Amino acid sequence: MTSASKSLTAETLIVQEVAPRDGLQIEPVFVPTEAKIALVDALSAAGFTRIEVSSFVSPKAVPALRDAAEVFAGIARRPGTVYVALVPNLKGAERALAAGADEINLVMSASETHNRANMGMSCEASLEAFGHMVAAARGTRATINATIATAFGCPFEGPQAVEKVEALVARYGDLGVDGVTLADTTGMANPRQVADLVRRTLARVPAERLTLHVHNTRGAGIANVLAAHGAGARRFDAALGGLGGCPFAPGATGNVCTEDLVSLCHEMGLETGLDLAALIGLARGLPALVGHEVPGQVAKAGRPCDLHPAPARKAA
Secondary structure, eight states, rough: OOOSSSSSOBBBEEEEEEEEIIIIIOOSSSSHHHHHHHHHHHHHTOOOOHHHEEOOOOOOGGGGGGTHHHHHHSSSOOTOOOEEEESHHHHHHHHHHHHTTTEEEEESSHHHHHHHHHHHOOOOHHHHHHHHHHHHHSSOOEEEEEEETTTTTTTTTTTTTHHHHHHHHHHHHHHOOOOOEEEEETOOHHHHHHHHHHHHTTTTGGGGEEEEEOOOOTSSSHHHHHHHHHHTTOOEEGGGGGGOOOTTTTTTBBBOOOHHHHHHHHTOOBBBBOOOOHHHHHHHHHHHHHOOOOOOHHHHOOTTOOOOOOOOOOOO
């Protein structure tokens, strides 16, 4: 796998924002195209170097993202920001490349059962399709990332063998992808498990090419991020307000909340390059956008540095 020129230090944590794609894909109310474009532009202005903008999937499968091409056409691209598209097949990859995606993200599951539910095919068929998508992207300016969903556990099959995930990472490398994502699709992971798999994966994939996609379904999301960071991972998916989840995995709600993670990073002295105040402002606008409250906590409670006047003492 290709190594990036920029080295990442122990004081670095890169957040890839996935709310426009993973966050909105399960929303029952269609978010207007103009609002999606405005959200991506606001995220760009907040300092993200990587944003997953949308997914080029069948509109019948994920109607919430049926306007992917229009969103890509409408966003104001910030220099230095990579705009990513998730693609399920060759047709989706071709559409994403035509729309000018900087990176295409291919997805298959470690779990055979989940892959058939999510992708409609066997794992081996997905890998064969990956070869065609990689070939389509070669010769373009787009980079290629490949995700291993259910890498830490499947809601249908249970835990996935570490050796199986390692073998898939190796297969991805043989295909010539530029980066790999390990996904805790349904929030089944624990910190020890995450740290172990990250260390094993970093033996094959440099830290600047490895992403962790962690869900907070069972409240362990940020703990798993910190465990992965301690093991050497530096890049993590998160969603503004904690939006999102996989529509093909029971109970898979709740990505790690971007502003909660960034707030904690800043308290711990980890560099993110992000404007936390801007993120909190955006998160506070999400309920009006999606029509319901969102799970994030910092937008409700404020930053730890946001102090309050002492209550007046009652007269004796």
